[in-house]
Amino acid sequence: MATIYDCSAEAELLIGMRLARTAIGRGDLVVMPTDTVYGVAADAFNAEAVAKLLAAKGRTRQAPPPVLIPGIPTLDALAESVPSVVRTLVDAYWPGGLTIIVPARSSLAWDLGETRGTVALRMPSNRIALELLSETGPLAVSSANLTGKPAATTAAEAESMLGESVSAYLDDGKGGTVPSTIVDATGLFALEGKLRIVRDGTIPASDIRELVGADQCE
Secondary structure, X not given: OOEEEEOOOHHHHHHHHHHHHHHHHOOOOEEEOOOOOOEEEEEOOOHHHHHHHHHHHOOOOOOOOOEEOOOHHHHHHHEOOOOXXXXXXXXXXXXXXXXXXXXXXXXXXXXXXXXXXXEEEEOOOOHHHHHHHHHHOOEEEEEOOOOOOOOOXXXXXXXXXXXXXXXXXXXXXXXXXXXXXXEEOHHHHOOOOOEEEEEOOOOOHHHHHHHHOHHHEO
16 A cells, blocks of 8 residues: 655655655656645656556546646746746746646657647646655646546545555645646737636636736637
8 A cells, every 4th residue: 555645744754755756766656735736746758657647547648637847947948939928927826826738849758648739837836846846857747536536635535546556645734625727828829829718726817817918818
């Protein structure tokens, strides 16, 4: 049975983080806290690990996972281009609950599923998530639940659904119940294209429209 590590206890935090890094490095899955719901994570550049993630959740390649990143410089490394409107959004809402879909850099050697050349990126604000990301690099992360079930708000809830498909569970207490807001920025690359809010979440759509201008959003 996979172990749940209480990250409020220093000794368990150190052990849990070390084992989580090791698990990610060998292509296994880890459940981690974020600033929204708990997530199940895999090395974004390991196609077999990403396939494990999709299988654990009961998803197909038609539902590729988002990628969590440690900072804005990684956005530039993974995106083919970053429009000024996207920079306005990430300056305002990263780290935090905003996921941005952008064209992925064509030179990247990864396979997240049927992405159609795009990637959904987010920089979370949770301290444990950011520490892990700083050591592992980009992680493919999806909500830590079986498809069709409520998102896990604790490590124990995640473990009850995902069990031994996950190597280590990092417990940072009760998480959020609302997922990130997803904004698709790929339309900006078309003539007179606009942002499209794909999923309402922790950041109200009205705040996004007010920040960038209603004329920039569908």
